[in-house]
Amino acid sequence: MTRQQDELNQRHQTRMQRKKAIIDQHIAAADGKKGLLIVNTGNGKGKSSSAFGMVMRALGHEMQVGVVQFIKGAMSTGEERFLRRFPDEVRFHAMGEGYTWETQDRERDIAKATAAWELVRSFLADPAIGLVVLDELNIALKYGYLDLDTVLADLAKRPPMQHVIITGRGAPQALIDAADTVTEMQAIKHAYQAGIGAQAAIEW
């Protein structure tokens, strides 16, 4: 090892020791545990897939999971096909019939969303379910298909250790205010803009 490399490695070690001290202090300060309300919003990719990644983690920790999809349901998706392999661990319900511009029927969309919320309510009342995914709920809220105050009240009443992840563009401000963790997925660039269509594993 040259003397220059040796110095570089030494400096790296000193910097990392300092960084570790600061991070350890932050970790020690953040020792609370509770069921989180997580919101993934924005126009970029990864809102739903991030929720399904957390489902995978939850299954790795032997948790029970409930999934309700508010918009998806008209076509079979990879996540659905995969999660149906685990009927004892995952309650999976794709309750939608497609995006609002596909259904073009407001009354029917409202009836579907209302039925889906009844099911969600049963998950939110069950402490055995450790993680609840409400995929594209934000779309149903944005179009006024569900009453936001009712949704917020039901979320607030859930078991204290139950995690909930809500996805979809345009999360309402009151939901952001109520949430513990909110991430905005911002599209820096998207293959779609370069003429690449939706593909298996990527979009569904």
Next chain:
Amino acid sequence: MTRQQDELNQRHQTRMQRKKAIIDQHIAAADGKKGLLIVNTGNGKGKSSSAFGMVMRALGHEMQVGVVQFIKGAMSTGEERFLRRFPDEVRFHAMGEGYTWETQDRERDIAKATAAWELVRSFLADPAIGLVVLDELNIALKYGYLDLDTVLADLAKRPPMQHVIITGRGAPQALIDAADTVTEMQAIKHAYQAGIGAQAAIEW
């Protein structure tokens, strides 16, 4: 139904018909298919979990998946425990020993990253693997543990239908330039700031 509701529903239908026409046009224009290079970066949550959600989708479509974790490896994670259940479908390798401030050893981090990249290369040469996840690769690039030009050249040579997802804060600009889809996960708020620690299913 009141006349007001009826008008609301009619207007909704007209608006959605117009929206569908525009969206269908965009979908028709974006009919290309190819293996995507996807980058998830930014300081918010969901970079790795989104990649694992895509792994779930890929498994639902009976694709073979390769996962290499560059930083994680020191502790068992939910994703690891879950994906090890599928040895025929997923090649899972957690090759790291923790974040740079944990290892504090630059030479050792470089040796680990170099060994991990050798494995990645074998995935990038195998057209049977439909999806490759390079978790926290951006961190290894940021610290100069791997040569960026070599990484970009190896990525460019991969099978044309193979998707690659790269995660981690601070993606280098040249990687963003080479990518098809780039999402910046922005933290709007994080439970950590309110004193909530890392929890199973959420962070690991």
